[in-house]
Amino acid sequence: MSDAAEVLRRRSFEVLPALVFLAAAVAAWEVAVRALAVAPYLVPAPSRVWAAFVETRDVLPAHLRTTLAEALFGLLAACMAGVGVAAVLGASSALRRAVYPLLVISQNVPMVVMAPLLAVWFGFGMMPKVLIVALIGFFPIVVSTLDGLLHADRDLVDLARSLGAGRAQVLRTILVPSAVPGFFAGLQISAAYAVLGAVIGEWVGASSGLGLFISRSQTAFRVDRVFVAVIVIAAVSILLFAAVHALARLAMPWQHAGQGGAERGHA
DSSP, X not given: OOHHHHHHHHHHHHHHHHHHHHHHHHHHHHHHHHHHTOOTTTSOOHHHHHHHHHHHTTTHHHHHHHXXXXXXXXXXXXXXXXXXXXXXHHHOHHHHHHHHHHHHHXXXXXXXXXXXXXXXXXXXXXXXXXXXXXXXXXXXXXXXXXXXXXXXXXXXXXXXXXXXXXXXXXXXXXXXXXXXXXXXXXXXXXXXXXXHHHHHHHHHSOSSSHHHHHHHHHHTTOHHHHHHHHHHHHHHHHHHHHHHHHHHHHHOHHHHTTHHHHHHHHO
């Protein structure tokens, strides 16, 4: 069996328990709702949620494209801002001591409070949704990237400088490789919340998106459609998280080069 096939087989066995548990939970949910005769406007059965998905499969893709575009643009903005701020704070300890506490304090401002303000300032187009995603994703990226920069091997940095390496060479050959794992760790966290951030922005006002779909479904007391949107949001968030994880493996092959042999050794 090839290495790729072996890795795929092992990954399949890793997710199998979660899939089995999910199937059992859905079955128990269906049985409980039917046995207790719970009203559909309170908790719909999974079969009813599936029927609602079939009903809305023609309109969902357009809403999903809008929300996904907002999430991706917001993540891109968070990456650019987070890496830039981390680089500046990593280069100046005085600035770091002054700004870092403010970054921590900023995380105590709920996005449901900021969303209406951003809508007033920037209108009801895509911009406020992108900004909300960027604000949510900025903090994990800047903190994780900064941590990687600050924990670079100082002996290696001193050695490079003693050999005549300039600041740009030290940054490119030592600091950036040290910060890459932290950057992707923060990006994974940001990716997991990106879709949710876009949906929060769409609740305030939008012409398309999963947030608008949820608002209209709540107004019509279609709880089954709300569940459809929630499941879609969760699925897309998982896919974004997995995509960042795969991108991290491509960007950091040196961290995963020995995993295949280690996994075979434990077999």
